[in-house]
Amino acid sequence: MSEAEKTSKPSFFKNLKSEFKRCTWPKKEELVKQSALVIAVSVALGVVISGIDWVIRLGLQALNIVS
Numbered sequence: 001m002s003e004a005e006k007t008s009k010p011s012f013f014k015n016l017k018s019e020f021k022r023c024t025w026p027k028k029e030e031l032v033k034q035s036a037l038v039i040a041v042s043v044a045l046g047v048v049i050s051g052i053d054w055v056i057r058l059g060l061q062a063l064n065i066v067s
Helices: 003-008 012-022 028-062
Strands: none
Touching: none
């Protein structure tokens, strides 16, 4: 690499700034909808896992394996 190429090489932070300018950021409304969806799916999945755990525990108690 020549000296001219070394001195004209942009820094990491300049590259980072240019990459952030290329990003398409979501609008506030879209961000709120997506966040609400993530929370709702997380809660629903937690309820499903809790339900499965409860059913398994009832089955094990019926077999007198777990008190």
